[in-house]
Amino acid sequence: xxxxxxxxxxxxxxxxxxxxxxxxxxxxxxxxxxxxxxxxxxxxxxxxxxxxxxxxxxxxxxxxxxxxxxxxxxxxxxxxxxxxxxxxxxxxxxxxxxxxxxxxxxxxxxxxxxxxxxxxxxxxxxxxxxxxxxxxxxxxxxxxxxxxxxxxxxxxxxxxxxxxxxxxxxxxxxxxxxxxxxxxxxxxxxxxxxxxxxxxxxxxxxxxxxxxxxxxxxxxxxxxxxxxxxxxxxxxxxxxxxxxxxxxxxxxxxxxxxxxxxxxxxxxxxxxxxxxxxxxxxxxxxxxxxxxxxxxxxxxxxxxxxxxxxxxxxxxxxxxxxxxxxxxxxxxxxxxxxxxxxxxxxxxxxxxxxxxxxx
Numbered sequence: 001x002x003x004x005x006x007x008x009x010x011x012x013x014x015x016x017x018x019x020x021x022x023x024x025x026x027x028x029x030x031x032x033x034x035x036x037x038x039x040x041x042x043x044x045x046x047x048x049x050x051x052x053x054x055x056x057x058x059x060x061x062x063x064x065x066x067x068x069x070x071x072x073x074x075x076x077x078x079x080x081x082x083x084x085x086x087x088x089x090x091x092x093x094x095x096x097x098x099x100x101x102x103x104x105x106x107x108x109x110x111x112x113x114x115x116x117x118x119x120x121x122x123x124x125x126x127x128x129x130x131x132x133x134x135x136x137x138x139x140x141x142x143x144x145x146x147x148x149x150x151x152x153x154x155x156x157x158x159x160x161x162x163x164x165x166x167x168x169x170x171x172x173x174x175x176x177x178x179x180x181x182x183x184x185x186x187x188x189x190x191x192x193x194x195x196x197x198x199x200x201x202x203x204x205x206x207x208x209x210x211x212x213x214x215x216x217x218x219x220x221x222x223x224x225x226x227x228x229x230x231x232x233x234x235x236x237x238x239x240x241x242x243x244x245x246x247x248x249x250x251x252x253x254x255x256x257x258x259x260x261x262x263x264x265x266x267x268x269x270x271x272x273x274x275x276x277x278x279x280x281x282x283x284x285x286x287x288x289x290x291x292x293x294x295x296x297x298x299x300x301x302x303x304x305x306x307x308x309x310x311x312x313x314x315x316x317x318x319x320x321x322x323x324x325x326x327x328x329x330x331x332x333x334x335x336x337x338x339x340x341x342x343x344x345x346x347x348x349x350x351x352x353x354x355x356x357x358x359x
Contacts, residue, residue, distance in 0.1 A: 031254040034313050042251045043311055045244045052097040052239050057090055058224060059217035065309065066208040066326060067094050067182070071245065072252045072305035075205025075298065076161055076181040078146075078196075078330065082188055085210045091142045091182040098240045100139035101176065107149035109194075113156030117166040118173070131168050136160050139176050139242065143183040151194055157181070161203045178245050198289075198333065205298050206323075207330040248308065255304035256314040260359035264320060265299045267356050272332050278355040279348070286338035286348060291331040298327045317358045324349050 034042070046068065053064050063079070067090065070077040079087045088104075095102035105116060118134035135141065136157070146154065160166055164175045183204070185196070201207075213221065271278045273290030303319040310319075329345045338348075 033256060034251045034254050038247070038251050039308075039311065039313065042248055042308060045240055045248060046309060048239045049094070049097050053090075053093055056093045056096075057086065058220045059213050060086065060090060060210070063090055063208060063210055064094075065306075066206055067091070068309060069302050069305040069323075069326075070182075070205050071178065071180055072248045072308060073205060073298075073301040074178065074180075074249055075301060076183070076203060078201070078204040078207045079182065079184045079210055080187055080207065081184075081210035083186055085212065087184040087210055088142065088144055090210075091140070091184070094182075095140035095142070098139070098242065098245060100178075100242055100245075101137075102140040102142070103135035103138040104142040104144060105135050106144050107146050107153070109148060109150060111149045111153050113153050116153065116156055117160065118168050120169045129169070131171065131173070133168075133173060134166070136166060137173065137175060139178055139180065141179075141181050143181060145186060146183040147185040147194055147196055149194065151197060154194065154196060154200055158200055158203060161200075178242070178249065201330045202292055202294050204330060205302060206326040208326060209329075252301075252304045252308045255307050255312070257300060257304065258314070258359075261303075261315050261317065261320065262300070264317060264356065264359050265296050265303075268299070268320070268324075268352060269293070269296045271352050271356055272328065275348075275352065279351045283348060283351055286334050286341075286343050287332060288335045289333040291328055295327055295331045299323060302327060321353060321358075324353055 049068065050064065057064070066077060071094070079091070081087055092102070092104070105111075114134065116134050116136050118132055118137065120129040121132050122128075123130050143149075143157070160175060160179075161181055164177075164179050166173050166175070181204075269291050271290075272287070272295070275284035275287050275290070299320055302323050303315045306319045306322060307313070307315045325346050328349045332345050332349060332352075334343060334345055334348065
């Protein structure tokens with residue numbers, strides 16, 4: 001494909017017209033930008049969380065950033081790595097830093113949906129049924145080895161993750177706020193595992209691949225084991241309240257996103273669905289499905305959180321680029337042919353970003 005054959009991704013120059021019938025849609029008033037005092041307070045809270053995290057975790061700075069982005073943006077995160085890279089420790093450490101309710105669910109093939117959401121139990125003393133809420137009714141929920149649970153059990157999490165509620169015996173039970181699901185999965189052990197359905201994968205705001213520590217970091221891990229810092233019964237002191245988390249989420253929701261950045265996000269999502277004119281037929285054939293509109297929403301929410309972590313009141317194109325793998329690696333689905341040829345989704349994502357002009 002030559003440069004002359006390439007097309008420019010579409011941009012949005014104006015909002016769509018209102019419906020032909022019915023009342024016109026009223027434009028929402030722009031949210032007030034975060035004040036200097038709010039940014040300072042948010043920065044202090046983030047520093048407190050980071051210090052508490054680093055007190056127990058060695059390295060894994062990228063993982064810490066991803067967890068904080070998911071927490072601030074109000075989404076969920078999927079962690080994938082080989083065993084032993086502290087995925088569970090990172091999740092529990094983040095939960096320990098916040099004075100909130102934390103539950104860990106060890107997923108197994110015999111785990112039932114009611115084991116997660118809750119059930120109705122007959123009370124012989126009263127002659128009636130009473131509802132017992134499951135462990136998903138917590139602020140932080142760690143789904144350890146989520147791909148070991150059956151498809152039926154995995155689907156039980158869809159309502160909780162998307163609607164922030166569960167339905168037990170026809171009665172709706174809201175989940176607490178904030179609500180963050182941190183799921184882990186092991187990609188190398190296939191016996192007794194179930195591949196996550198695409199619908200559930202799309203519910204995760206981010207997907208992080210956890211890497212091996214450096215030799216220096218691994219040496220420090222051994223030192224901390226000797227000192228007792230990593231003892232399972234030794235928890236990080238809760239230094240942040242739920243009100244602090246609500247503050248972070250409120251401030252992040254008012255971070256400014258320029259229309260040019262929004263067009264950039266939409267253009268990227270469009271190219272994942274129509275890749276051939278932009279990255280060529282040879283590479284486009286590896287893409288089975290492009291990203292859903294949830295990808296655009298994820299970029300919008302996560303980029304605001306990342307800007308807040310950087311102490312800014314506005315989003316930059318660099319924020320979108322920094323999030324490209326986290327947001328798209330589980331949404332841009334590749335063909336079996338790509339897998340056979342060793343093509344990774346991150347390679348295709350990088351080529352898509354190279355084809356879309358940066359504002």
